[in-house]
Amino acid sequence: METRVTPVESVMTNRTHRPLARREGLQVFPLDDEAIVYDLARDTVHYLNFTARSVWEYCDGVRSPADIARILAAELADPDAAFGEDLRRDIESAVEALQNDGLLRPCA
Amino acid sequence: MSVERATYQIGSVGVTLVTPIAEVAAAYDALYAPFRMSSGRTDEASFEVRVDRRRSRRTGLAHYHITSDVEDVFTVRRLSRVLPHVEGAINLCIARYMPRYLLLHAAALTREGVGVIIPGGPGFGKTTLAAALTSRGWKYASDEFAMIDTVDGSIVPYPKALSVKTGSMDLLKSFGLPVDAAPTFDRADKGAIRLLPARAIHADAVASSARIRLVVFPALTPGVEPDVAPMSPAESVFEMSRRCFNLLRFRAEAIGILSRVATSCHSYRLRSGALEATCNLMDRLVQFIAADRRRHARPAALSAA
Numbered sequence: 396m397e398t399r400v401t402p403v404e405s406v407m408t409n410r411t412h413r414p415l416a417r418r419e420g421l422q423v424f425p426l427d428d429e430a431i432v433y434d435l436a437r438d439t440v441h442y443l444n445f446t447a448r449s450v451w452e453y454c455d456g457v458r459s460p461a462d463i464a465r466i467l468a469a470e471l472a473d474p475d476a477a478f479g480e481d482l483r484r485d486i487e488s489a490v491e492a493l494q495n496d497g498l499l500r501p502c503a
Numbered sequence: 504m505s506v507e508r509a510t511y512q513i514g515s516v517g518v519t520l521v522t523p524i525a526e527v528a529a530a531y532d533a534l535y536a537p538f539r540m541s542s543g544r545t546d547e548a549s550f551e552v553r554v555d556r557r558r559s560r561r562t563g564l565a566h567y568h569i570t571s572d573v574e575d576v577f578t579v580r581r582l583s584r585v586l587p588h589v590e591g592a593i594n595l596c597i598a599r600y601m602p603r604y605l606l607l608h609a610a611a612l613t614r615e616g617v618g619v620i621i622p623g624g625p626g627f628g629k630t631t632l633a634a635a636l637t638s639r640g641w642k643y644a645s646d647e648f649a650m651i652d653t654v655d656g657s658i659v660p661y662p663k664a665l666s667v668k669t670g671s672m673d674l675l676k677s678f679g680l681p682v683d684a685a686p687t688f689d690r691a692d693k694g695a696i697r698l699l700p701a702r703a704i705h706a707d708a709v710a711s712s713a714r715i716r717l718v719v720f721p722a723l724t725p726g727v728e729p730d731v732a733p734m735s736p737a738e739s740v741f742e743m744s745r746r747c748f749n750l751l752r753f754r755a756e757a758i759g760i761l762s763r764v765a766t767s768c769h770s771y772r773l774r775s776g777a778l779e780a781t782c783n784l785m786d787r788l789v790q791f792i793a794a795d796r797r798r799h800a801r802p803a804a805l806s807a808a
Contacts, residue, residue, distance in 0.1 A: 427735060
């Protein structure tokens with residue numbers, strides 16, 4: 396039986412992935428706790444909501460998506476473990492979206 | 504054959520129409536006579552559009568050739584398609600030669616000094632809503648693209664005739680709009696349309712420049728009570744950028760301009776249903792914003808005194 400691994404699953408199952416935000420060639424416009432990013436190389440516009448912006452800022456090549464989820468859960472002072480699991484999945488989806496949008500450096 | 508040459512100052516856009524075809528000159532003048540400049544002079548930006556009738560060397564068939572300052576722009580067979588293409592040629596001139604303005608696919612109006620833009624793609628009901636609001640005393644700046652001054656973020660009026668689709672005619676007639684009297688033309692993208700001059704709606708219908716205080720993104724949802732949901736400035740900037748015709752001219756600078764607009768105005772998603780109820784809602788939004796401005800203006804006025 397063939398098993399297809401979607402890109403989202405590949406990020407979720409790759410526990411060693413340490414995403415690194417791309418900064419060069421981008422112009423960032425912070426707006427409250429969200430941001431608009433203009434990609435000067437591709438002439439594309441990206442909207443980062445609070446979660447996406449936070450994740451992008453924590454993508455330093457050292458932290459994993461799970462680490463980022465823990466940091467954000469602490470920042471949000473969320474005592475609810477179930478919500479924490481949802482948050483982890485949201486973070487992994489956000490990392491995948493940022494990767495697809497070219498806002499992270501390509502995986503090594 | 505005599506060539507007619509007439510110059511118009513339509514809001515911030517100067518247009519000179521040159522044509523030997525009397526029907527074309529008369530039809531354009533019927534739409535824009537109040538803007539005609541007897542001196543032949545206009546403000547800073549002025550474009551010349553020429554319409555000629557030619558015969559194809561290959562087929563021998565007659566066609567209308569519409570040229571402008573940009574280049575040879577359009578060739579059409581039917582007279583009913585000429586004026587919409589003249590408007591299209593002017594739009595191209597504005598996009599290319601008025602670099603001071605950001606162009607959004609949006610209707611633009613003002614009410615009580617509040618600048619309002621209604622961005623949306625084709626079929627979002629921009630023109631219908633703009634016409635209905637104008638009939639209720641709002642002032643009209645444009646129906647297809649909003650010109651935003653990149654220096655101060657204000658709406659710059661280009662009050663070209665509203666392009667009313669036949670499907671909206673009955674609805675607008677119920678608002679007392681004189682669409683039956685408006686001439687019929689043919690557009691490749693919209694089919695039969697009526698071009699309705701704003702001043703045919705009421706004499707004082709044309710807007711002046713105004714700061715944008717309200718951005719409303721409509722979504723037509725027939726049969727529902729209209730309502731609005733607030734948007735964050737970033738959401739608003741992103742949605743405006745998607746409707747920006749000349750984004751690639753300004754690139755990241757456009758985002759800076761739109762960010763300044765979004766942070767100094769209110770942005771909403773509008774679920775628009777019945778037209779009258781939607782207009783009532785728009786009236787209430789503007790009243791709220793105008794009152795809010797007055798409240799915030801008062802301490803400054805007192806301290807100045």
